[in-house]
Amino acid sequence: xxxxxxxxxxxxxxxxxxxxxxxxxxxxxxxxxxxxxxxxxxxxxxxxxxxxxxxxxxxxxxxxxxxxxxxxxxxxxxxxxxxxxxxxxxxxxxxxxxxxxxxxxxxxxxxxxxxxxxxxxxxxxxxxxxxxxxxxxxxxxxxxxxxxxxxxxxxxxxxxxxxxxxxxxxxxxxxxxxxxxxxxxxxxxxxxxxxxxxxxxxxxxxxxxxxxxxxxxxxxxxxxxxxxxxxxxxxxxxxxxxxxxxxxxxxxxxxxxxxxxxxxxxxxxxxxxxxxxxxxxxxxxxxxxxxxxxxxxxxxxxxxxxxxxxxxxxxxxxxxxxxxxxxxxxxxxxxxxxxxxxxxxxxxxxxxxxxxxxxxxxxxxxxxxxxxxxxxxxxxxxxxxxxxxxxxxxxxxxxxxxxxxx
Amino acid sequence: xxxxxxxxxxxxxxxxxxxxxxxxxxxxxxxxxxxxxxxxxxxxxxxxxxxxxxxxxxxxxxxxxxxxxxxxxxxxxxxxxxxxxxxxxxxxxxxxxxxxxxxxxxxxxxxxxxxxxxxxxxxxxxxxxxxxxxxxxxxxxxxxxxxxxxxxxxxxxxxxxxxxxxxxxxxxxxxxxxxxxxxxxxxxxxxxxxxxxxxxxxxxxxxxxxxxxxxxxxxxxxxxxxxxxxxxxxxxxxxxxxxxxxxxxxxxxxxxxxxxxxxxxxxxxxxxxxxxxxxxxxxxxxxxxxxxxxxxxxxxxx
Numbered sequence: 001x002x003x004x005x006x007x008x009x010x011x012x013x014x015x016x017x018x019x020x021x022x023x024x025x026x027x028x029x030x031x032x033x034x035x036x037x038x039x040x041x042x043x044x045x046x047x048x049x050x051x052x053x054x055x056x057x058x059x060x061x062x063x064x065x066x067x068x069x070x071x072x073x074x075x076x077x078x079x080x081x082x083x084x085x086x087x088x089x090x091x092x093x094x095x096x097x098x099x100x101x102x103x104x105x106x107x108x109x110x111x112x113x114x115x116x117x118x119x120x121x122x123x124x125x126x127x128x129x130x131x132x133x134x135x136x137x138x139x140x141x142x143x144x145x146x147x148x149x150x151x152x153x154x155x156x157x158x159x160x161x162x163x164x165x166x167x168x169x170x171x172x173x174x175x176x177x178x179x180x181x182x183x184x185x186x187x188x189x190x191x192x193x194x195x196x197x198x199x200x201x202x203x204x205x206x207x208x209x210x211x212x213x214x215x216x217x218x219x220x221x222x223x224x225x226x227x228x229x230x231x232x233x234x235x236x237x238x239x240x241x242x243x244x245x246x247x248x249x250x251x252x253x254x255x256x257x258x259x260x261x262x263x264x265x266x267x268x269x270x271x272x273x274x275x276x277x278x279x280x281x282x283x284x285x286x287x288x289x290x291x292x293x294x295x296x297x298x299x300x301x302x303x304x305x306x307x308x309x310x311x312x313x314x315x316x317x318x319x320x321x322x323x324x325x326x327x328x329x330x331x332x333x334x335x336x337x338x339x340x341x342x343x344x345x346x347x348x349x350x351x352x353x354x355x356x357x358x359x360x361x362x363x364x365x366x367x368x369x370x371x372x373x374x375x376x377x378x379x380x381x382x383x384x385x386x387x388x389x390x391x392x393x394x395x396x397x398x399x400x401x402x403x404x405x406x
Numbered sequence: 407x408x409x410x411x412x413x414x415x416x417x418x419x420x421x422x423x424x425x426x427x428x429x430x431x432x433x434x435x436x437x438x439x440x441x442x443x444x445x446x447x448x449x450x451x452x453x454x455x456x457x458x459x460x461x462x463x464x465x466x467x468x469x470x471x472x473x474x475x476x477x478x479x480x481x482x483x484x485x486x487x488x489x490x491x492x493x494x495x496x497x498x499x500x501x502x503x504x505x506x507x508x509x510x511x512x513x514x515x516x517x518x519x520x521x522x523x524x525x526x527x528x529x530x531x532x533x534x535x536x537x538x539x540x541x542x543x544x545x546x547x548x549x550x551x552x553x554x555x556x557x558x559x560x561x562x563x564x565x566x567x568x569x570x571x572x573x574x575x576x577x578x579x580x581x582x583x584x585x586x587x588x589x590x591x592x593x594x595x596x597x598x599x600x601x602x603x604x605x606x607x608x609x610x611x612x613x614x615x616x617x618x619x620x621x622x623x624x625x626x627x628x629x630x631x632x633x634x635x636x637x638x639x640x641x642x643x644x645x646x647x648x649x650x651x652x653x654x655x656x657x658x659x660x661x662x663x664x665x666x667x668x669x670x671x672x673x674x675x676x677x678x679x680x681x682x683x684x685x686x687x688x689x690x691x692x693x694x695x696x697x698x699x700x701x702x703x704x705x706x707x708x
Contacts, residue, residue: 088700088702089702090702091702091703091704091706092706114662114697114699114703115703116705116706138706140706302466303466304442304443304466304467304468304471305468306468306469307418307467307468307469307472310415310418310469311419314419323442323468324441324442325442325443325467325468325469325471325509331440331441332442343439343440343442344439344466347439347442347466379424379425380421380424380425380463380464380465380472381464381465381466382435382444382445382446382464382465382466383466401435401444401446402435403435403436403437403438403439403444403445403446
């Protein structure tokens, strides 16, 4: 049986056309773009093309606003550290408590270094309180960093509006858009967003390539200093094959944008409805009315996510979970906790994330596969009872099973 | 994904003795729903011989939690209660051909459920004496609570000493930052400041000999502290003035000392180095770990 890949928010398959575009840059076009000779100039031209392909997908005004980096994390770190370094009179960062670790871990470290970090809270659907946000915008804030779309739930933040509010107070705005780019239309030239991070491997380009969009005129200090690559804003010999691949992937993403928001959305909705209609005591998490078209995150109560994933994996189905066990930490996903999802459900969250490469037949197979797995694990759960052919959570589950803390 | 042994996988996919046990006369409920692991162990004990005739489990948890529960029930069936009490968490892990370090707590939970169920059968009160913290050293599966306890009990000051006492940090060394953070936290909590020295950049490879812990110095009053800080600033001031700069104390907030860098010092590329140098002098003079920060870093009231 062919495996079914529904973990596209983790990473994606490199499109075969992207691989084809890249291959010559390992062999005949191996030159260094900085060189004067023909080997180098071929590469230089290809980088220029790739830059304009990225520019088109982001709707950036100038191609010089595109800085190639090694990954989304590097772009995030560069953006925030640059904002602090370039504005030494400002010591505060505003972010949200559902950001990716690329932002949150950096912010924890900044706090240790003496900076002030405000993390905006979310409600039970993962939405921000814009009044709280507005109240924090003052002249000590160096930068606001809010993700465009959440990696776990797909919930979309109003970053365009947030950037305008920040700009009105003269505050820089950065967005981690690694999950949004390629899935929803973006037109940066008509926004006040100053910086944006994207990651190639989330949109069918290879791993190890990212972009920092930097609006022309935005004060900047490089993270890596050295050669003159990327106009001195990111030193280091260009990863030319991957840059070419990313350019091609951006071109394809433009072509697939329509399908992403029609076909993929329909398949995601079918999958979610197919599961919710067959299984009791489960619910979708996040802001279901305002999320990425490819993401569905479902909490299955009274069972644990890693166990679900292992049983799905046995059937060749790949997804991911917000349980503590899958990450090796002691707490379930910070995103689920931020939304106030109870522990009995947070550990049982499963994220299905589709791409244009998924098919209707695959979705049908998953809809059929999930219910028996959930039933099998609930049978093992001390929070679940099966009496006289009738099954459901133990009456008052928290009281029926109140283990000694260990 | 974790590297589970074939035996773990087999016990997870085909768990033995799962579900309620009607005739159970000893039940142990342990675990923590916060951490995503909870286990109910049910024993049917023959009162005359105290032999475990049957054992069942119900588990909310990951693959290795379910496999550990299943393995435990298989291991203890036919044992007397006294024999069963000798089963250690390592025995459970060994039965499963090992568990990943992050998952060893699953076997600990199994052993605790067994103790709790036997206590329940005997009508005794069972209380858990094991607190679990975030895993710090993945090579030797040592968690934060264990390291903190040992640091406090033995008044440890360096990563080397922690390695000597707990093994934590003695493998790949990737967790040294985490251990240093625990050391700093414990130091900050100590009543009097202990010996403070930044860890050496490179640790010797040879096994470390723990130094004798230094007796805690007397704690400075706030006034004494301010006086000392001013003395140090006075001492560095001539050097800064030679370069056309100056420094002034702005505020002291706990372990953070805020200073105004003035004149040529303000915005100078060497600002960080200047502050670092002052910080080093402060640490030496005050005998405690402090941070010297520019006044622009002072928290604002929101």
